[in-house]
Structures are given as C-alpha cells and as structure tokens.
Amino acid sequence: MVVFAKDILEAAEFAEQEIESAVKVLDSIVDKNQWKVIEAFQRHQVSDYHFAGSTGYAYNDRGREVLDLVYADVFGAETALVRPHFASGTHTISTALFGVLRPGDELLYITGRPYDTLHKVIGKSGDGTGSLADFGIGYREVALTPDGGVDWEEVALAVTDKTKVIGIQRSRGYDWRSSFTVDEIGGMTEKVKTLAPQAIVFVDNCYGEFTEELEPTQVGVDLMAGSLIKNPGGGLAETGGYICGRRELVEKAAYRLTAPGIGGEVGAMLGTTRGLYQGLFMAPHTVGQALKGSIFAASVFRRCGFETKPAWNAPRTDLIQAVAFAGPEQLIAFVQGIQRAAAVDSHVVPEPWDMPGYEHPVIMAAGTFIQGGSLELSADAPIRAPYIGYMQGGLTYSHVKYGVLMALQSMRDQQLL
Numbered sequence: 001m002v003v004f005a006k007d008i009l010e011a012a013e014f015a016e017q018e019i020e021s022a023v024k025v026l027d028s029i030v031d032k033n034q035w036k037v038i039e040a041f042q043r044h045q046v047s048d049y050h051f052a053g054s055t056g057y058a059y060n061d062r063g064r065e066v067l068d069l070v071y072a073d074v075f076g077a078e079t080a081l082v083r084p085h086f087a088s089g090t091h092t093i094s095t096a097l098f099g100v101l102r103p104g105d106e107l108l109y110i111t112g113r114p115y116d117t118l119h120k121v122i123g124k125s126g127d128g129t130g131s132l133a134d135f136g137i138g139y140r141e142v143a144l145t146p147d148g149g150v151d152w153e154e155v156a157l158a159v160t161d162k163t164k165v166i167g168i169q170r171s172r173g174y175d176w177r178s179s180f181t182v183d184e185i186g187g188m189t190e191k192v193k194t195l196a197p198q199a200i201v202f203v204d205n206c207y208g209e210f211t212e213e214l215e216p217t218q219v220g221v222d223l224m225a226g227s228l229i230k231n232p233g234g235g236l237a238e239t240g241g242y243i244c245g246r247r248e249l250v251e252k253a254a255y256r257l258t259a260p261g262i263g264g265e266v267g268a269m270l271g272t273t274r275g276l277y278q279g280l281f282m283a284p285h286t287v288g289q290a291l292k293g294s295i296f297a298a299s300v301f302r303r304c305g306f307e308t309k310p311a312w313n314a315p316r317t318d319l320i321q322a323v324a325f326a327g328p329e330q331l332i333a334f335v336q337g338i339q340r341a342a343a344v345d346s347h348v349v350p351e352p353w354d355m356p357g358y359e360h361p362v363i364m365a366a367g368t369f370i371q372g373g374s375l376e377l378s379a380d381a382p383i384r385a386p387y388i389g390y391m392q393g394g395l396t397y398s399h400v401k402y403g404v405l406m407a408l409q410s411m412r413d414q415q416l417l
C-alpha cells in the first residue's frame, strides 16, 4: 500500500465532498447518453451476427453497415463512416479535409491554431509531403480573442469566395483556453452560414463525444471527425476513427479513405467489429468515469494551490483537464506520478521526447491497454512555458483518483510541493 501524505489525503477527502453536486449533473448526462446509444442499437436491431468478422473486400458486411447507421443516429448525422482503417485521429481528420477540399480552395480555422499534429497535414506550399498546401489548398486561421472567443471581425475579413471549409476545434488540445460547448458551436455555425453560406462547417470533435447531451452534428455542423481510441471507443475499440455528417461530404471522405468509386462499400473489419459496438455501448459510462475523475482532479489541484482549466465547477465539453505548474520539474513529476498509478507499465518512468508530429519535446504518461488510448488515464505535456500539464481519461474513477494522489505525492517526494 502506498502511503500518501496526510494533507494530500485531506485535500482528496475535501474534494470528494465539494464535487458532489457537479457529479449529480454529470450522472444525468451519462443516463441520457446511455439511453440514446441503446435506442440506436434497438432501432437497427443489432444482433450477435453483426459482430462477426469479415475478410477480403468485405462487401455487404452487415456489421460494418449497421455500425455506420448506429453512429449516424447517435450523432444525429445523415450518415457516418466508422472504420478501424483510420490509423489515428489525425488520419481521420486529414481524410475528412482531403475528402472535401480541392486545389484552389481555402480552409479557414476560426478557433485559433489547431492541434499540433494537424500542422503538417496543413503543411507548406511546395513541402513535397502531399500536405493540403502541397496540393495548392490555401489555409488561414484566426486567433481567438484574449477572452477565448472567436474573433468575428477577423473571421469576416479572412473569409473569401475561396473559403470552402471552416474549421472548428471543440477541445482545448494543448492550449490554455476553454473548450467550446456544443451550444457555442451551434452559435458559431449559424454565424458562419451568414458570413460564408457556401462553406462547409467542419468540427474536430476529438475528446468531446458524450460529455454533453448533444453533439455538434445535432446543432447544424456539416462534417465532424473523431478518434475511436478516445471517447466513442469506450476504451474497448482497438483502433479507428469516425467521420459523420452530410451524406455527400462523408461519401467524399470515404472515396479518399479507400478509392473514388469504392468508398465505404469495402473494408474488412478484421475482428474489430464487436469491440467497436461494445465500446460505443460503454462510451457514455466510461466518459462519465473519466469526467468525474477530471472534476475531482480540478478540485484537488486547486486546493493544493494550482490553477486549473476548467475549474471543478465549470461546465465540461471535453475530457481534458489542464493544470498549470510552476516549472518543468513540477510538470515532469506530475506526469511521472500519473504513470506510477497505472495497471500497465507502472514500472517505466516517462521522459520528454521528440514525438513525431509535435514541435516541442513532449512527455506522456500512458499506462494503457490500447497504445496511446486517451480515454484511459493519461497525461501529456509539451515541455514549453507556460508549464501546463494535461490529463485526461480514466476507465474507472478510482484509478483517476489514485493517479492524482500519486502525482501530488511524486511532487512532495521531490520537495516540489
């Protein structure tokens, strides 16, 4: 049994009492999303035979087809493309963007600089990598206002008749900003439709699924993408991503994933089908466990003197809990402490490294069953000022609680707290 310092345990006890009302609100979101998922399964009469694998071209794989229908229903979208063939969230988002953008078009991100791994997808003209820019697709972004909102004056100036896609990132990613609620995304979409009626509104929904009762495609968004090793995979999906939204747009993304004329009609599921269904079934509950853990973490860290975003009592729209540390030593001790509480790989000590796709050294705690699966308790931090640690996920609330205690104890052991 690990021994935690008495004041750390007291802070935890205080936090559990403090967050009681917030947890109640959370439980009601979980209930509604759980039933939303069950109803979609029932509507499409999901049966044991849908879980069977497929091989080769996998024409008429009914499990794959019905999974698309279930996802479309849950997300209130015309259609969905849910596939293990998406290698990561970045690949999924990239496929959606390349699916609908053509040379000469412009992509305009209105929520500031997008997630780090997308920078190379956007690329630079003539970079020779096959990035958007390399194919002659223009890119602009509008920074958020100092209070974290969309800068509509600048957006109005940045829109041109070439603007084909307006990008919105729901989650904060590795940024010290607020995430955007579904309600806010609905408002943005409405405004975009007056400024640029021809534009497709695309949402990077990573980390957002099931944290609220509605999803962006239920408030007017045209196209949306996310990762199955985050929220909607429920911790059981072994790999994959989803794209959903308007039929003609999702179809174009499917042509990009496989080949024009083939789209989503082929693609062997390679034994992943049951995990994708069961993961979706579990997702509302597991996201709820992770969120409860984040709320607990926000409360405890604040009590121990750290600034957190969001605060424990702020509304949530994604899994990410950001905590501000005084310097790199504290930040590294925090990440290493999270790792020490893992069931998998607790004996390894994370160190900062130059991870592909990221521009700064990154340190990651990831004692996970699915490599890099971040609906599982994980923590990441780019080693750069201001020293913000990001934690997310947790298949069980108790695990998150121990992770947070271990992180604080790690700092204490090194005289950093």
Ligand SMILES: *Cc1c(COP(=O)(O)O)cnc(C)c1O
Residues within 6 Å of the ligand: 088, 089, 090, 091, 093, 115, 117, 169, 170, 171, 172, 173, 204, 206, 207, 227
């Ligand atoms: C995780 C994430 C991505 C990219 O997903 P990967 O699986 O890491 O490639 C993109 N955008 C946001 C907001 C994310 O959280």
